[in-house]
Amino acid sequence: MVAKLLAHTYLDQGKLNSAAFILEQAALLNPQLQAEAAEVYRRAGRFHKALTLNESIGDQKVKFKQRLSILLALKQFERAANMESSLYRTGLLDDQDVRYALAYALFSSRRFADANKHLDHLKNAELFRKGTELRRLMEICKTEPWQCT
Numbered sequence: 001m002v003a004k005l006l007a008h009t010y011l012d013q014g015k016l017n018s019a020a021f022i023l024e025q026a027a028l029l030n031p032q033l034q035a036e037a038a039e040v041y042r043r044a045g046r047f048h049k050a051l052t053l054n055e056s057i058g059d060q061k062v063k064f065k066q067r068l069s070i071l072l073a074l075k076q077f078e079r080a081a082n083m084e085s086s087l088y089r090t091g092l093l094d095d096q097d098v099r100y101a102l103a104y105a106l107f108s109s110r111r112f113a114d115a116n117k118h119l120d121h122l123k124n125a126e127l128f129r130k131g132t133e134l135r136r137l138m139e140i141c142k143t144e145p146w147q148c149t
Contacts (some may be wrong), residue, residue: 001027003022003023004023004026004033004036005021007019007022007023007026007040008019010022011040016040016041016043016044017044017046018051019040020040020041020044020046023036023037024037024038024041024053024118026058026071027053028047029076031058034053034056034057035054035057035059035063035066036063037050037053038053038054038057038066038070039066040067041053041072041083042069042073047073047144048069048072048074050070051067051070051071051074054066054067054070055133060086060090061090061091061092062115064083064086064087064090064092064094064146065092065098067083068080068087068098068101068102068105069101070145071083071105072101072104072105075108077104077105077108077109078105078109079100080102080105081105081106081108081109081111081114082107082116083102083105083141084096084102084106087102087146093118093121096121096122096124096127097124099118099121099122099127100119100122100127100130100131101114101133103119103122104119104134104136106118107134107137107138107139112138112141112142115134115138116135116138119131119134
């Protein structure tokens with residue numbers, strides 16, 4: 001509890017690496033903090049460290065949602081796109097943000113038909129707008145592939 005409070009104090013001061021390190025050490029005694037430590041490392045831009053910690057998170061929903069965001073930040077779009085079955089299995093595709101993130105990974109992997117399939121399910125106004133933009137970009141990539149390298 002003390003470690004978590006100290007970590008949040010560091011977070012409030014913008015010292016993300018210090019907060020993440022404290023949470024990582026506290027997670028050795030309390031594995032529930034593993035996801036929080038990985039998230040702070042992700043926010044600090046230390047994506048590989050976050051991905052390493054993410055591997056040992058027990059809650060599958062938290063783990064896969066966080067892993068998707070880390071892989072997108074690393075621009076590892078193919079790996080992110082290949083998470084589709086795991087996201088489906090855990091019910092995370094019901095989350096509009098996760099579905100859009102997967103569609104973006106599929107788009108970035110040039111799997112346009114698969115991306116379109118997920119964009120069809122977006123209901124949130126902002127995500128629908130972003131989906132419409134992705135569809136426009138897909139059309140450009142189909143007709144003028146040199147613009148999408």
